[in-house]
Amino acid sequence: LRIKKHFNQNIALLSSFFLTTSFLLISEMHQAKTDGVLFLCINICILYLLKYVDNYEKKIQVKIKESYKVFFWFFAGIGSLIKGPILLIFVALPLLSFSIFKKNFFLFRSIHSYFGYALYLIIVVPWFVIISKISGGSFWHESIINDLLNKVSSGQESHGFYPGYYFLLIFLLFWPGSIFLLDAIKYFFQIRKNIIKLQPKILFLICCFLPGFVFYELIPTKLPHYILPTYPALGVLISIYLQSNKNSLILKKSNYFFLLIFPITFTCIYIYANYQYTELKLSAIILSLVFIIIIFLMIDLLKKNSLRKWLIITGTSQLIFYLSLVYSLNPNLEKFWIAQNIERFISQDENKSRNIFHSGFNEPSLVFLIGHKASRLAPDLMIEQSKNYKNNVFILTEEKNTIFLEN
Numbered sequence: 295l296r297i298k299k300h301f302n303q304n305i306a307l308l309s310s311f312f313l314t315t316s317f318l319l320i321s322e323m324h325q326a327k328t329d330g331v332l333f334l335c336i337n338i339c340i341l342y343l344l345k346y347v348d349n350y351e352k353k354i355q356v357k358i359k360e361s362y363k364v365f366f367w368f369f370a371g372i373g374s375l376i377k378g379p380i381l382l383i384f385v386a387l388p389l390l391s392f393s394i395f396k397k398n399f400f401l402f403r404s405i406h407s408y409f410g411y412a413l414y415l416i417i418v419v420p421w422f423v424i425i426s427k428i429s430g431g432s433f434w435h436e437s438i439i440n441d442l443l444n445k446v447s448s449g450q451e452s453h454g455f456y457p458g459y460y461f462l463l464i465f466l467l468f469w470p471g472s473i474f475l476l477d478a479i480k481y482f483f484q485i486r487k488n489i490i491k492l493q494p495k496i497l498f499l500i501c502c503f504l505p506g507f508v509f510y511e512l513i514p515t516k517l518p519h520y521i522l523p524t525y526p527a528l529g530v531l532i533s534i535y536l537q538s539n540k541n542s543l544i545l546k547k548s549n550y551f552f553l554l555i556f557p558i559t560f561t562c563i564y565i566y567a568n569y570q571y572t573e574l575k576l577s578a579i580i581l582s583l584v585f586i587i588i589i590f591l592m593i594d595l596l597k598k599n600s601l602r603k604w605l606i607i608t609g610t611s612q613l614i615f616y617l618s619l620v621y622s623l624n625p626n627l628e629k630f631w632i633a634q635n636i637e638r639f640i641s642q643d644e645n646k647s648r649n650i651f652h653s654g655f656n657e658p659s660l661v662f663l664i665g666h667k668a669s670r671l672a673p674d675l676m677i678e679q680s681k682n683y684k685n686n687v688f689i690l691t692e693e694k695n696t697i698f699l700e701n
Contacts, residue, residue: 308537
Protein backbone atom coordinates (compact mmCIF):
# COMPACT_ATOMS: atom_id res chain seq x y z
CA LEU A 295 0.00 0.00 0.00
CA ARG A 296 2.84 2.40 0.81
CA ILE A 297 4.57 1.72 -2.53
CA LYS A 298 1.24 2.27 -4.31
CA LYS A 299 0.90 5.64 -2.58
CA HIS A 300 4.39 6.77 -3.55
CA PHE A 301 4.39 5.40 -7.10
CA ASN A 302 1.34 3.69 -8.64
CA GLN A 303 -0.64 0.46 -8.50
CA ASN A 304 1.25 -1.29 -11.31
CA ILE A 305 4.64 -0.66 -9.71
CA ALA A 306 3.28 -1.74 -6.31
CA LEU A 307 1.89 -5.00 -7.71
CA LEU A 308 4.99 -5.80 -9.76
CA SER A 309 7.43 -5.07 -6.92
CA SER A 310 5.32 -7.16 -4.52
CA PHE A 311 5.32 -9.99 -7.03
CA PHE A 312 9.09 -9.85 -7.51
CA LEU A 313 9.73 -9.81 -3.78
CA THR A 314 7.28 -12.54 -2.78
CA THR A 315 8.45 -14.88 -5.56
CA SER A 316 12.11 -14.36 -4.70
CA PHE A 317 13.50 -17.74 -3.68
CA LEU A 318 15.67 -16.13 -1.01
CA LEU A 319 12.73 -14.36 0.66
CA ILE A 320 10.54 -17.47 0.48
CA SER A 321 13.18 -19.63 2.14
CA GLU A 322 14.10 -17.05 4.80
CA MET A 323 10.50 -16.35 5.76
CA HIS A 324 9.87 -20.06 6.33
CA GLN A 325 12.70 -20.34 8.83
CA ALA A 326 12.39 -19.36 12.49
CA LYS A 327 15.24 -16.86 12.38
CA THR A 328 15.84 -13.40 13.74
CA ASP A 329 16.69 -12.26 10.18
CA GLY A 330 12.97 -12.16 9.36
CA VAL A 331 12.22 -9.70 12.17
CA LEU A 332 15.30 -7.65 11.23
CA PHE A 333 14.05 -7.54 7.63
CA LEU A 334 10.70 -6.17 8.87
CA CYS A 335 12.31 -3.50 11.07
CA ILE A 336 14.64 -2.33 8.30
CA ASN A 337 11.85 -1.97 5.78
CA ILE A 338 9.58 -0.10 8.21
CA CYS A 339 12.41 2.40 8.76
CA ILE A 340 13.05 2.67 5.00
CA LEU A 341 9.35 3.24 4.21
CA TYR A 342 9.24 5.94 6.87
CA LEU A 343 12.15 7.74 5.18
CA LEU A 344 10.65 7.20 1.72
CA LYS A 345 7.54 9.10 2.83
CA TYR A 346 9.61 12.24 3.42
CA VAL A 347 11.62 11.77 0.26
CA ASP A 348 8.29 11.70 -1.57
CA ASN A 349 7.22 14.94 0.15
CA TYR A 350 10.55 16.50 -0.81
CA GLU A 351 10.06 15.49 -4.46
CA LYS A 352 6.55 16.93 -4.51
CA LYS A 353 7.78 20.02 -2.63
CA ILE A 354 5.25 19.45 0.12
CA GLN A 355 6.04 21.12 3.44
CA VAL A 356 4.67 18.92 6.22
CA LYS A 357 5.34 19.30 9.91
CA ILE A 358 6.55 15.93 11.10
CA LYS A 359 4.66 14.60 14.09
CA GLU A 360 6.75 13.57 17.06
CA SER A 361 4.85 10.27 17.20
CA TYR A 362 6.09 9.39 13.68
CA LYS A 363 9.69 9.95 14.70
CA VAL A 364 9.21 7.81 17.80
CA PHE A 365 7.71 5.12 15.57
CA PHE A 366 10.91 5.13 13.49
CA TRP A 367 13.19 4.90 16.52
CA PHE A 368 11.11 2.15 18.10
CA PHE A 369 11.67 -0.19 15.15
CA ALA A 370 15.29 0.94 14.81
CA GLY A 371 15.71 -0.07 18.45
CA ILE A 372 14.05 -3.47 17.95
CA GLY A 373 16.22 -4.13 14.89
CA SER A 374 19.39 -3.14 16.75
CA LEU A 375 18.39 -5.29 19.73
CA ILE A 376 18.02 -8.30 17.43
CA LYS A 377 21.14 -7.99 15.26
CA GLY A 378 23.23 -5.17 16.66
CA PRO A 379 24.77 -2.79 14.08
CA ILE A 380 23.42 -4.64 11.02
CA LEU A 381 20.37 -2.34 10.84
CA LEU A 382 22.68 0.67 10.48
CA ILE A 383 24.14 -0.75 7.27
CA PHE A 384 20.73 -0.86 5.60
CA VAL A 385 19.22 2.29 7.14
CA ALA A 386 22.03 4.70 8.02
CA LEU A 387 24.04 4.09 4.82
CA PRO A 388 21.07 4.88 2.52
CA LEU A 389 20.20 7.92 4.59
CA LEU A 390 23.78 9.23 4.52
CA SER A 391 24.52 8.46 0.86
CA PHE A 392 21.23 10.01 -0.30
CA SER A 393 21.90 13.17 1.72
CA ILE A 394 25.38 13.49 0.24
CA PHE A 395 24.10 13.07 -3.34
CA LYS A 396 21.34 15.64 -2.82
CA LYS A 397 23.53 17.92 -0.69
CA ASN A 398 20.52 18.23 1.57
CA PHE A 399 20.14 16.74 5.03
CA PHE A 400 16.38 17.04 5.47
CA LEU A 401 16.11 13.27 6.13
CA PHE A 402 18.16 13.67 9.29
CA ARG A 403 15.71 16.32 10.45
CA SER A 404 12.83 13.90 9.80
CA ILE A 405 14.19 11.52 12.46
CA HIS A 406 15.57 14.08 14.92
CA SER A 407 13.77 13.45 18.19
CA TYR A 408 15.20 13.51 21.71
CA PHE A 409 12.35 11.32 22.89
CA GLY A 410 13.10 8.95 19.99
CA TYR A 411 16.77 8.78 20.96
CA ALA A 412 15.78 8.05 24.53
CA LEU A 413 13.38 5.29 23.45
CA TYR A 414 16.08 3.73 21.27
CA LEU A 415 18.49 3.66 24.21
CA ILE A 416 15.81 2.30 26.56
CA ILE A 417 15.24 -0.61 24.15
CA VAL A 418 18.87 -1.38 23.39
CA VAL A 419 21.01 -0.48 26.41
CA PRO A 420 19.48 -2.73 29.15
CA TRP A 421 20.13 -5.92 27.20
CA PHE A 422 23.73 -4.95 26.48
CA VAL A 423 24.30 -4.06 30.13
CA ILE A 424 22.85 -7.37 31.31
CA ILE A 425 24.77 -9.49 28.79
CA SER A 426 28.00 -7.65 29.63
CA LYS A 427 27.50 -8.32 33.33
CA ILE A 428 26.59 -11.99 32.86
CA SER A 429 29.45 -12.70 30.43
CA GLY A 430 32.00 -10.69 32.37
CA GLY A 431 32.72 -8.60 29.27
CA SER A 432 33.57 -11.60 27.08
CA PHE A 433 30.42 -11.03 25.00
CA TRP A 434 31.90 -7.91 23.41
CA HIS A 435 35.17 -9.66 22.59
CA GLU A 436 33.36 -12.62 21.02
CA SER A 437 30.76 -10.59 19.09
CA ILE A 438 32.94 -7.71 17.89
CA ILE A 439 36.44 -9.21 17.62
CA ASN A 440 35.81 -12.89 16.93
CA ASP A 441 32.56 -12.49 14.97
CA LEU A 442 32.07 -9.10 13.32
CA LEU A 443 35.71 -8.12 12.62
CA ASN A 444 36.63 -11.63 11.52
CA LYS A 445 33.77 -11.56 9.02
CA VAL A 446 35.09 -8.29 7.62
CA SER A 447 38.75 -9.34 7.50
CA SER A 448 38.45 -13.00 6.46
CA GLY A 449 35.94 -15.69 5.49
CA GLN A 450 34.32 -17.11 8.61
CA GLU A 451 32.50 -20.39 9.27
CA SER A 452 33.67 -21.71 5.87
CA HIS A 453 31.64 -19.02 4.13
CA GLY A 454 34.39 -17.00 2.43
CA PHE A 455 33.78 -15.94 -1.18
CA TYR A 456 35.17 -13.39 -3.61
CA PRO A 457 33.37 -10.17 -4.63
CA GLY A 458 30.71 -10.87 -7.26
CA TYR A 459 29.16 -13.69 -5.22
CA TYR A 460 25.96 -11.79 -4.43
CA PHE A 461 25.65 -10.33 -7.91
CA LEU A 462 25.71 -13.80 -9.47
CA LEU A 463 23.30 -15.16 -6.86
CA ILE A 464 20.75 -12.47 -7.71
CA PHE A 465 20.01 -14.26 -10.98
CA LEU A 466 18.99 -17.33 -8.98
CA LEU A 467 17.67 -15.97 -5.69
CA PHE A 468 15.80 -12.93 -7.03
CA TRP A 469 14.31 -14.74 -10.02
CA PRO A 470 12.06 -13.83 -11.86
CA GLY A 471 12.79 -10.17 -11.09
CA SER A 472 16.45 -10.73 -11.99
CA ILE A 473 15.44 -11.37 -15.62
CA PHE A 474 15.32 -7.59 -16.09
CA LEU A 475 18.25 -6.68 -13.84
CA LEU A 476 20.83 -5.81 -16.50
CA ASP A 477 18.26 -3.91 -18.59
CA ALA A 478 17.26 -1.91 -15.51
CA ILE A 479 20.90 -1.12 -14.63
CA LYS A 480 21.51 0.11 -18.18
CA TYR A 481 18.33 2.22 -18.13
CA PHE A 482 19.03 3.92 -14.79
CA PHE A 483 22.65 4.54 -15.72
CA GLN A 484 21.56 6.34 -18.88
CA ILE A 485 19.29 8.70 -16.94
CA ARG A 486 21.55 9.01 -13.87
CA LYS A 487 21.89 12.82 -14.12
CA ASN A 488 18.15 13.23 -14.32
CA ILE A 489 17.70 10.93 -11.30
CA ILE A 490 20.12 12.89 -9.13
CA LYS A 491 18.54 16.24 -10.02
CA LEU A 492 14.85 15.51 -10.47
CA GLN A 493 13.93 12.05 -9.17
CA PRO A 494 14.86 11.80 -5.48
CA LYS A 495 12.61 8.78 -4.86
CA ILE A 496 14.48 6.69 -7.42
CA LEU A 497 17.80 8.00 -6.07
CA PHE A 498 16.76 7.00 -2.54
CA LEU A 499 15.84 3.49 -3.70
CA ILE A 500 19.22 3.16 -5.40
CA CYS A 501 20.85 4.27 -2.15
CA CYS A 502 18.79 1.64 -0.30
CA PHE A 503 20.11 -1.05 -2.60
CA LEU A 504 23.64 -0.18 -3.68
CA PRO A 505 25.67 0.81 -0.55
CA GLY A 506 24.57 -2.19 1.54
CA PHE A 507 24.95 -4.54 -1.41
CA VAL A 508 28.48 -3.31 -2.20
CA PHE A 509 29.44 -3.45 1.49
CA TYR A 510 28.61 -7.13 1.72
CA GLU A 511 30.25 -7.86 -1.63
CA LEU A 512 33.52 -6.48 -0.26
CA ILE A 513 33.65 -8.37 3.05
CA PRO A 514 35.00 -11.95 2.72
CA THR A 515 32.37 -13.72 4.85
CA LYS A 516 29.27 -14.24 2.75
CA LEU A 517 25.94 -15.97 3.25
CA PRO A 518 23.05 -15.56 0.77
CA HIS A 519 20.65 -13.95 3.24
CA TYR A 520 23.02 -11.14 4.27
CA ILE A 521 21.80 -8.89 1.44
CA LEU A 522 18.10 -9.77 1.71
CA PRO A 523 17.19 -6.27 3.05
CA THR A 524 18.31 -4.78 -0.30
CA TYR A 525 15.80 -6.85 -2.30
CA PRO A 526 12.66 -4.71 -1.71
CA ALA A 527 14.35 -1.62 -3.17
CA LEU A 528 15.64 -3.70 -6.07
CA GLY A 529 12.13 -5.01 -6.77
CA VAL A 530 10.69 -1.49 -6.89
CA LEU A 531 13.51 -0.27 -9.16
CA ILE A 532 12.99 -3.10 -11.65
CA SER A 533 9.22 -2.43 -11.56
CA ILE A 534 9.85 1.26 -12.29
CA TYR A 535 12.03 0.25 -15.25
CA LEU A 536 9.27 -2.01 -16.64
CA GLN A 537 6.65 0.69 -16.13
CA SER A 538 8.83 3.23 -17.93
CA ASN A 539 9.42 0.85 -20.84
CA LYS A 540 5.97 -0.73 -21.06
CA ASN A 541 5.74 -0.04 -24.78
CA SER A 542 8.75 -2.27 -25.47
CA LEU A 543 8.67 -6.07 -25.40
CA ILE A 544 8.15 -7.40 -21.89
CA LEU A 545 10.44 -10.34 -22.62
CA LYS A 546 13.06 -9.72 -25.28
CA LYS A 547 15.03 -12.48 -26.93
CA SER A 548 18.10 -11.21 -25.12
CA ASN A 549 16.40 -12.23 -21.87
CA TYR A 550 16.27 -15.92 -22.79
CA PHE A 551 19.28 -16.70 -20.64
CA PHE A 552 18.07 -14.80 -17.57
CA LEU A 553 14.58 -16.28 -17.81
CA LEU A 554 15.81 -19.85 -18.04
CA ILE A 555 18.89 -19.80 -15.79
CA PHE A 556 16.96 -20.42 -12.56
CA PRO A 557 14.51 -23.15 -13.72
CA ILE A 558 17.26 -25.00 -15.61
CA THR A 559 19.69 -24.75 -12.68
CA PHE A 560 17.02 -25.86 -10.21
CA THR A 561 15.94 -28.78 -12.42
CA CYS A 562 19.53 -29.98 -12.87
CA ILE A 563 20.24 -29.75 -9.13
CA TYR A 564 16.99 -31.52 -8.29
CA ILE A 565 17.63 -34.41 -10.69
CA TYR A 566 21.29 -34.77 -9.67
CA ALA A 567 20.54 -34.62 -5.93
CA ASN A 568 17.84 -37.27 -6.23
CA TYR A 569 20.08 -39.50 -8.31
CA GLN A 570 23.22 -39.05 -6.21
CA TYR A 571 22.00 -38.74 -2.63
CA THR A 572 18.57 -40.38 -2.41
CA GLU A 573 16.54 -43.16 -3.89
CA LEU A 574 15.09 -42.15 -7.25
CA LYS A 575 11.35 -42.35 -6.49
CA LEU A 576 8.46 -42.11 -8.94
CA SER A 577 7.39 -38.76 -7.45
CA ALA A 578 10.84 -37.33 -8.14
CA ILE A 579 10.70 -38.52 -11.76
CA ILE A 580 7.25 -36.97 -12.25
CA LEU A 581 8.38 -33.66 -10.72
CA SER A 582 11.47 -33.63 -12.93
CA LEU A 583 9.24 -34.01 -15.99
CA VAL A 584 7.02 -31.17 -14.70
CA PHE A 585 10.10 -28.93 -14.40
CA ILE A 586 11.11 -29.72 -17.98
CA ILE A 587 7.57 -28.91 -19.22
CA ILE A 588 7.72 -25.58 -17.32
CA ILE A 589 10.99 -24.72 -19.05
CA PHE A 590 9.45 -25.33 -22.50
CA LEU A 591 6.40 -23.27 -21.52
CA MET A 592 8.69 -20.39 -20.61
CA ILE A 593 10.48 -20.62 -23.93
CA ASP A 594 7.13 -20.50 -25.71
CA LEU A 595 6.09 -17.56 -23.54
CA LEU A 596 8.95 -15.47 -24.89
CA LYS A 597 7.17 -15.42 -28.24
CA LYS A 598 4.06 -13.86 -26.70
CA ASN A 599 4.06 -10.30 -25.40
CA SER A 600 1.78 -10.98 -22.42
CA LEU A 601 2.80 -9.73 -18.98
CA ARG A 602 -0.22 -11.41 -17.37
CA LYS A 603 0.69 -14.86 -18.73
CA TRP A 604 4.31 -14.26 -17.78
CA LEU A 605 3.33 -13.46 -14.20
CA ILE A 606 1.14 -16.56 -13.96
CA ILE A 607 3.71 -19.00 -15.31
CA THR A 608 6.68 -17.66 -13.33
CA GLY A 609 4.71 -17.32 -10.08
CA THR A 610 3.25 -20.81 -10.41
CA SER A 611 6.59 -22.36 -11.34
CA GLN A 612 8.33 -20.72 -8.38
CA LEU A 613 5.67 -22.14 -6.07
CA ILE A 614 6.15 -25.62 -7.56
CA PHE A 615 9.94 -25.35 -7.26
CA TYR A 616 9.81 -24.36 -3.61
CA LEU A 617 7.21 -26.95 -2.56
CA SER A 618 9.13 -29.72 -4.33
CA LEU A 619 12.30 -28.66 -2.54
CA VAL A 620 10.67 -28.57 0.90
CA TYR A 621 8.40 -31.63 0.68
CA SER A 622 10.18 -33.85 -1.84
CA LEU A 623 13.93 -33.25 -1.90
CA ASN A 624 14.81 -31.80 1.50
CA PRO A 625 13.46 -34.66 3.70
CA ASN A 626 15.52 -37.20 1.75
CA LEU A 627 18.88 -35.44 1.98
CA GLU A 628 19.83 -36.72 5.41
CA LYS A 629 23.54 -36.85 4.49
CA PHE A 630 23.62 -33.06 4.33
CA TRP A 631 22.08 -32.40 7.73
CA ILE A 632 25.23 -33.04 9.72
CA ALA A 633 24.21 -31.13 12.83
CA GLN A 634 20.87 -32.97 13.02
CA ASN A 635 22.61 -36.32 12.61
CA ILE A 636 25.05 -35.49 15.40
CA GLU A 637 22.19 -34.37 17.65
CA ARG A 638 20.28 -37.57 16.86
CA PHE A 639 23.33 -39.69 17.71
CA ILE A 640 23.85 -37.90 21.02
CA SER A 641 20.17 -38.09 22.03
CA GLN A 642 20.07 -41.84 21.29
CA ASP A 643 23.19 -42.55 23.32
CA GLU A 644 22.14 -44.40 26.47
CA ASN A 645 25.18 -43.15 28.38
CA LYS A 646 24.17 -39.55 29.06
CA SER A 647 27.32 -38.86 31.09
CA ARG A 648 29.72 -39.03 28.14
CA ASN A 649 32.08 -36.15 27.44
CA ILE A 650 31.38 -34.93 23.91
CA PHE A 651 33.94 -33.01 21.86
CA HIS A 652 33.91 -31.84 18.24
CA SER A 653 36.44 -30.36 15.83
CA GLY A 654 36.27 -29.13 12.23
CA PHE A 655 32.50 -28.77 12.00
CA ASN A 656 31.77 -25.34 13.45
CA GLU A 657 28.30 -24.49 12.15
CA PRO A 658 26.19 -22.46 14.63
CA SER A 659 23.35 -24.94 14.04
CA LEU A 660 25.32 -27.55 16.00
CA VAL A 661 25.42 -25.34 19.10
CA PHE A 662 21.74 -24.53 18.63
CA LEU A 663 20.78 -28.23 18.54
CA ILE A 664 23.00 -29.70 21.24
CA GLY A 665 23.61 -26.65 23.42
CA HIS A 666 26.42 -27.12 25.91
CA LYS A 667 26.46 -30.90 25.74
CA ALA A 668 29.51 -30.72 23.46
CA SER A 669 32.65 -28.59 23.47
CA ARG A 670 34.93 -27.56 20.62
CA LEU A 671 38.41 -29.04 21.07
CA ALA A 672 41.52 -29.24 18.87
CA PRO A 673 42.56 -32.78 17.75
CA ASP A 674 45.79 -32.73 19.78
CA LEU A 675 43.86 -31.90 22.95
CA MET A 676 41.38 -34.66 22.08
CA ILE A 677 44.28 -37.10 22.03
CA GLU A 678 45.30 -35.99 25.51
CA GLN A 679 41.69 -36.26 26.67
CA SER A 680 41.37 -39.81 25.31
CA LYS A 681 44.52 -40.92 27.15
CA ASN A 682 43.66 -39.43 30.52
CA TYR A 683 39.89 -39.83 30.61
CA LYS A 684 37.45 -42.49 29.49
CA ASN A 685 33.84 -42.28 28.38
CA ASN A 686 34.41 -39.76 25.57
CA VAL A 687 32.74 -39.15 22.24
CA PHE A 688 34.84 -37.38 19.59
CA ILE A 689 33.20 -35.89 16.50
CA LEU A 690 35.65 -34.82 13.78
CA THR A 691 35.65 -33.92 10.10
CA GLU A 692 37.67 -36.12 7.76
CA GLU A 693 40.66 -33.76 7.81
CA LYS A 694 40.69 -33.45 11.59
CA ASN A 695 40.12 -37.19 11.98
CA THR A 696 43.30 -37.90 10.00
CA ILE A 697 45.30 -35.78 12.45
CA PHE A 698 43.62 -37.53 15.38
CA LEU A 699 44.31 -41.07 14.10
CA GLU A 700 47.90 -40.36 13.13
CA ASN A 701 48.67 -39.54 16.73
